[in-house]
Amino acid sequence: GIVRYYKDQAAASRRTSRTLYDQALQMAKEAEAQLAQIPVTVNNVDLVVASYTRMYEVYLQANSTSPDAGAMYARAVTLKPWVDETRKMAYGPVLNESALAEVAQMYLDYAKAMYAYLETTYGMTLGDYATAVQLAEDLYGRGLYLASMANSIEIIAESASALMASAPDKYLDVARDRALINMARAAQCGYANTLPLSYLQFGDYFSGQQTGKPQALAYYIMASIYSTAMGDAACTAEGSVTYQRPGLSPETPPPAGHGVATTSVTTPMGREEKSIWIPVLIALLAVVALVYASRR
Secondary structure, eight states: OHHHHHHHHHHHOHHHHHHHHHHHHHHHHHHHHHHTTSOOBTTTHHHHHHHHHHHHHHHHHHTSSSOOHHHHHHHHTTHHHHHHHHHHTOOEEEEOHHHHHHHHHHHHHHHHHHHHHIIIIIOOOOTTHHHHHHHHHHHHHTTOHHHHHHHHHHHHHHHHHHHHTTOHHHHHHHHHHHHHHHHHHHHTTTOOOHHHHHHHHHHHHHHTSTTOHHHHHHHHHHHHHHHHHHHHHHTTEEEEEEEOOOOSSOOOOOOTTOOEEOOOOOOOOOTTSOOOHHHHHHHHHHHHHHHHHHHO
C-alpha cells in the first residue's frame, strides 16, 4: 500500500528520508492553514476533525524519538483531498464556538479518564498516547477545540479497543448496536454521519472474515464514538447563521465568521443529555475489574 511504498522510499537513503520528512511537515502546515479558513458546519465538522487527526499524526510522528518519514509522508499526502472535501461540505448551520468549547472539554476529560483507567487498572500504555493526551490539552488551551477533540477521540477509541480486544466476539454486536443508536441520536441535530457510516461499513466487512473480529470491533467503536462526539458538536449549531450550499463552480466559501444570516430549521437536543456511552463504559469496566479482583 501507500505506507509501504513511502517507507521503502525513505529507507533508500538518508537524503530521501529527510526530504520526505520536510515535505510531510510542509503539507501538514499548509493543510492546517487552509483548514483554519473553512467555516465549521454540521455538514463538515467530522471532516474537519478527521483532517486534524491525520495532521497531528504527522506532527506526533515528527516529534517522536524515531520519526518514520515514510509513514509521515503517506499520511500527509492524503491531507489535501480531506481539506478539499471539507471545503466543499462547508454549508449549513454553523457551530457555536462557546458551546463547542464545552463539548471539547467534555471529550478531553473522557480521554484523560480512559487513558488513566488503562494505566492504573491494567498497567497498559498505548504508544505515544500519553503525548497525545498532553497535546489534546494544549490544543484546548489554545482555543483549537476541534483539533483537541480529534486527539481526544483517538485516545478514547484506542483505549476502548484495547480494553475489549481480549474478547472481540463478546462486544461486537454491542458495539455495532451502540453505534447505530448514537448515529440516530446525532442525526436529530442534522449531522449526516458521513464518517460513522464509513466506519460501520468497514466493521461489517471485517466482521464477516474469520480473523477480522478485532478490526471490526475497532471500526464499530470508532463509528460509535465519532457519531457521539460529532452529534454533540452538531447540536451546538446556531440556527441564525447558515452557509448556503455551494454551486458547481469551484468557488471558495467565505472565511469563518462571515456567514449569511438565514433561517434554518434544526432540532437541537438539550446539552444536558450528555453522551452516556463513554462514561457508562468506564463504569462498567470498573465494576468488572472490581469483581475480578474480588475473586482472585
